Amino acid sequence: xxxxxxxxxxxxxxxxxxxxxxxxxxxxxxxxxxxxxxxxxxxxxxxxxxxxxxxxxxxxxxxxxxxxxxxxxxxxxxxxxxxxxxxxxxxxxxxxxxxxxxxxxxxxxxxxxxxxxxxxxxxxxxxxxxxxxxxxxxxxxxxxxxxxxxxxxxxxxxxxxxxxxxxxxxxxxxxxxxxxxxxxxxxxxxxxxxxxxxxxxxxxxxxxxxxxxxxxxxxxxxxxxxxxxxxxxxxxxxxxxxxxxxxxxxxxxxxxxxxxxxxxxxxxxxxxxxxxxxxxxxxxxxxxxxxxxxxxxxxxxxxxxxxxxxxxxxxxxxxxxxxxxxxxxxxxxxxxxxxxxxxxxx
Amino acid sequence: xxxxxxxxxxxxxxxxxxxxxxxxxxxxxxxxxxxxxxxxxxxxxxxxxxxxxxxxxxxxxxxxxxxxxxxxxxxxxxxxxxxxxxxxxxxxxxxxxxxxxxxxxxxxxxxxxxxxxxxxxxxxxxxxxxxxxxxxxxxxxxxxxxxxxxxxxxxxxxxxxxxxxxxxxxxxxxxxxxxxxxxxxxxxxxxxxxxxxxxxxxxxxxxxxxxxxxxxxxxxxxxxxxxxxxxxxxxxxxxxxxxxxxxxxxxxxxxxxxxxxxxxxxxxxxxxxxxxxxxxxxxxxxxxxxx
Ligand SMILES: Nc1ncnc2c1ncn2[C@@H]1O[C@H](COP(=O)(O)OP(=O)(O)O)[C@@H](O)[C@H]1O
Ligand SMILES: [Mg+2]
Numbered sequence: 072x073x074x075x076x077x078x079x080x081x082x083x084x085x086x087x088x089x090x091x092x093x094x095x096x097x098x099x100x101x102x103x104x105x106x107x108x109x110x111x112x113x114x115x116x117x118x119x120x121x122x123x124x125x126x127x128x129x130x131x132x133x134x135x136x137x138x139x140x141x142x143x144x145x146x147x148x149x150x151x152x153x154x155x156x157x158x159x160x161x162x163x164x165x166x167x168x169x170x171x172x173x174x175x176x177x178x179x180x181x182x183x184x185x186x187x188x189x190x191x192x193x194x195x196x197x198x199x200x201x202x203x204x205x206x207x208x209x210x211x212x213x214x215x216x217x218x219x220x221x222x223x224x225x226x227x228x229x230x231x232x233x234x235x236x237x238x239x240x241x242x243x244x245x246x247x248x249x250x251x252x253x254x255x256x257x258x259x260x261x262x263x264x265x266x267x268x269x270x271x272x273x274x275x276x277x278x279x280x281x282x283x284x285x286x287x288x289x290x291x292x293x294x295x296x297x298x299x300x301x302x303x304x305x306x307x308x309x310x311x312x313x314x315x316x317x318x319x320x321x322x323x324x325x326x327x328x329x330x331x332x333x334x335x336x337x338x339x340x341x342x343x344x345x346x347x348x349x350x351x352x353x354x355x356x357x358x359x360x361x362x363x364x365x366x367x368x369x370x371x372x373x374x375x376x377x378x379x380x381x382x383x384x385x386x387x388x389x390x391x392x393x394x395x396x397x398x399x400x401x402x403x404x405x406x407x408x409x410x411x412x413x414x415x416x417x
Numbered sequence: 418x419x420x421x422x423x424x425x426x427x428x429x430x431x432x433x434x435x436x437x438x439x440x441x442x443x444x445x446x447x448x449x450x451x452x453x454x455x456x457x458x459x460x461x462x463x464x465x466x467x468x469x470x471x472x473x474x475x476x477x478x479x480x481x482x483x484x485x486x487x488x489x490x491x492x493x494x495x496x497x498x499x500x501x502x503x504x505x506x507x508x509x510x511x512x513x514x515x516x517x518x519x520x521x522x523x524x525x526x527x528x529x530x531x532x533x534x535x536x537x538x539x540x541x542x543x544x545x546x547x548x549x550x551x552x553x554x555x556x557x558x559x560x561x562x563x564x565x566x567x568x569x570x571x572x573x574x575x576x577x578x579x580x581x582x583x584x585x586x587x588x589x590x591x592x593x594x595x596x597x598x599x600x601x602x603x604x605x606x607x608x609x610x611x612x613x614x615x616x617x618x619x620x621x622x623x624x625x626x627x628x629x630x631x632x633x634x635x636x637x638x639x640x641x642x643x644x645x646x647x648x649x650x651x652x653x654x655x656x657x658x659x660x661x662x663x664x665x666x667x668x669x670x671x672x673x674x675x676x677x678x679x680x681x682x683x684x685x686x687x688x689x690x691x692x693x694x695x696x697x698x699x700x701x702x703x704x705x706x707x708x
Contacts, residue, residue, distance in 0.1 A: 123606050144609045156607035160625040169621075173612035221611065 073132075074099040074257055075120070075225055080129035082115050082281075089115050090281045093129070097225075100255045102248075104268035107278035108304070113261040114153075116278075117227050120259070122146055133224060144173075149223030149256070153230040155214040157202040163189065163213045164198035170221040188220040189213075191250060208239045215247070219256065226251075226258040232267065244270055265305050269293070277301050294346075296410060302344050309350070311357070311379035312414060313343045324411065327378030329357040331406045340414040347372075348385040349408040352394060356403035357382075364396050377402060449685075456679035466674055474679035488683070491659040494577050495643035499635045501582040506589030507631050511623065513590070514597045532587050540651045543580045544571060572656045580652050581642050588641065589634040596630025632699045640692050644684060660684040 073096030082090040090112040097103050105113040118124040120131060122143030131138040138146065158166050164185050171181045189195055192212035202210050211231060218226060231247075232240045248271050251258050262268050268275045269289040277284040277292055277300075285297035296302035299310070313326035315333050324333040326343050348370075359377035371393050373384040382402060386393060394400050456474055459467040478484045513524055531539055546554045547570035555567035570576040600623070601607075608622045646661040653662065660680060667677030 121606070121610060123609075143606075144612050144614060146610075147612075148610060150607065150610045152601075152603045152607060154601050154603055156601045156603040158604070158608070158622055158626075169608070169613075170611035173617070217611070 073097065074101075074134060075138075075259075076130075076132040077116075077120070078130040078132070080116070080119060080126045080131060082112070082119060082124060083127040088281060090119070093281075093283060095276060095283070095286065097257060097259070099257055102251055102258045102260070102271060102273045104260045104262055104272040104275045105278055106262055106265060106268040106275050106304070107284075109263055111278045112281040113263075113278060114229055117229055117259065117261050120225070121148055121150055121227055147221065147224055149218030149221060149226045151211075151214045151218050151226070151228045151231045153233060155202075155210045157210055157213055157217070159202050162199050162201055163194060163205070163216075166202065166213055167217045167220050170217060174221065184220055188216040191219070192216045193246070207235055208243065211235065211243065215250070219250070219254065223256060226256045228258065228260045230261055230263070233262070233264070240267075247271065269305075277304065279304075296344070299342070299344075299412070302410070307347050307383055309345050309347060309382045311343045311345075311377075311382070313341045313379075313411070315339060315341065324406075327357045328355070328401075329403065334406070334411055337411050337413070341411050342414050343409050343411055345404050345409045347383040348387075350382070350384045350402050350404050351386075352384075352400045353403035354401060356401035359400055359402050361394050361396050361398050361400060364393070375400070375402065452678045453682050455675055456682050458675040460673045460675045465672075474676045477676065478679055478683060484680070487658055487663055488660055488687070490574065490657075491643055491661075491684070492687075494574055494581065494649075494659060495639050497574075497578045498581040498585060498642040499639045501578060502585050502589040502638050503631050503635055505582070506586055506634065507593050507627065509586075510590045510593035510597060511619075511627075514594065528590050529587050531584075536584055536647045537651065539584055540580050540648045543576070543583070544651060547571065547576065570652075572653060574657065577649055577652045577657070577659075580648050581645060584645075584648055585638040585641060588637045589631075592634030592637065593627055593630045596627040600626055629699065629703050632695075636692055636695060636699075640688050643688055 075097040077093055077095045080090060080093040081088065093116060095103070105116060107113055115124060119126045120138070122138070122141070126139060133146075158169065161169065167185045167188050168181055171184060176184070186195070186198070189198060192215050194209060194212050194216065197205070197209065197213075200209075202213065205213065211234075214231070228247075232243050235243060244267060260268070260271060272289060274286060274288055275292050276286050279300050285292050285301045287295070287297075292301060293305050296305065296308075302308045311326045313324055315338055316323040316325045316330070322333045323330045324337070324341070324343070357377050357379060359375040359382060361373055362376050363374045365372040365374075366388075368388070370388050371386045373386070373394070375382045375384060384402065455466075457470050457472070459469050459471050459473060461467070509528070513521060513528070516524060544552070546552050547568055549555065549571060550559075550567055552567060552570070555564070558564040559567065570579075604622060604626075605618055608618045613621065644661055645659075646665065649657075649659045650662050650665070653659065655662070655666065658666065661684070664677045664680040664684070667673045667680060671677075
């Protein structure tokens, strides 16, 4: 049973359709990420759930009740903004207490819950600091505590970590995931960072130009991308132009000198996509020459010039000898590691 | 760096600011010092100004209740004007800030436009509308039978406060506007998501954050109103004098320059003390919140 449900939601600004036909059902306690490039409508979707924007079409339901009929102040959602939007004239504790005050929580209980929330985000002892006197990471934690202390039915996070430096971002990711696991709040995270979406979410909603490209677990979206956009956006990928060879039986899929039995249901010119870490060097296969070889500690990165255009290959640094720059090699992969789709305009 | 270069770079700021400093000393400090000195000179109807050092003028100002009343009126008018501009200007800036694109620039122009028109013209406008039996509004109201006699406006403190508030309004709106620009655009949504209604948002979230803007606007409006000349001169004339119009009268009508100088000096000292004092208070009060 869906906890939060978006049913063919769309948003238009004048003639411009910013979000279109957005349907999603979120289970209770689930961690969902909206992933997509800047301007694809992630924030707009989140703001419709929060109630700061009204959908042009479609319905949003929480536990079966129409959410759009409820005023944003009464929805009881916790929201962390990209800019944090802390109240600069209040201390950290006052910021966190604000939502409880609005709910007329008695003073003693309020103080107790504020302390617990600040401790949870690792800010015990910072109660009396003003936001301007805190670092970006600390402000981020206050914003999280402020959103969580009201025990929201859904936690909405709009690029919460994008203003932090790389190391802090990684720390906060782990912490965010732990906190979410502990308290079990249904969470929607907006991000344009695929690593962040992968490492945090139960499911990812990949968006492009206001439309959903794919909904799936991080593994599904990475390994079985539903479209070229998804495979390009989620990490590096190799796209080779291939053809179906019907002169032999059974029919074969051919890319350069690489060939394998053709998967069922494909015909004509195709695009073959393979992740770089799924390609190996073999005795036969797609002919290629190593252009550059880059050592990256736990793996090697090869840039190759293949029969089907440029290709990248990633090999684990497992102690085996690796081909040198300029060496001629053959690229091979298992048929189950590739995804094949029809080649448009050919 | 060599010693010579160091010396040169230490002198450079002084050399670069010298022209401005000279101008400052020449047209501000020297006349100011002369005015202060003038206030200690003697004056008589027939002997004119006598360059001696006496406390006669200061003694007169300190003991004659006429001056106390006049200074008190000056500051009363300035305070009321400041309150009025704050009460009207802060909401005005807030509403303006919430308007969308085209309307925003249009109304900003409407508010700032008057700055391009001379204060005299703007004040005379009020006189045309409310000036005695011939004022346009008064005539209209009387012909409609709403009023029996004209609204008292000319030569009243109320008239002066209203006209001054009109003249000073852009300074308050601009100052609050600047404070509003520093607000996080999502701050109201943040408060709303935590359950705050519109009144609570304005009272608990917006007001405390724009208060420094209101207060600095108030300092500007207060000091400009207390030292204003044109508006009090037109509305109050010689019947209802304030410090600035009194000093003017002493200089140009009575020709008692030393007394005028004493009035002007006292006004300046009082203003500087009030402005510097309240500025320090504001900075201390908001240091915690605003760097
Ligand atoms: N209030 C608005 N009026 C008009 N267009 C808007 C408005 N808000 C967002 N947009 C447009 O909608 C698109 C999606 O914006 P947004 O949801 O903020 O993207 P994202 O969060 O994915 O980066 C952008 O092209 C943006 O220009
Ligand atoms: Mg966004």
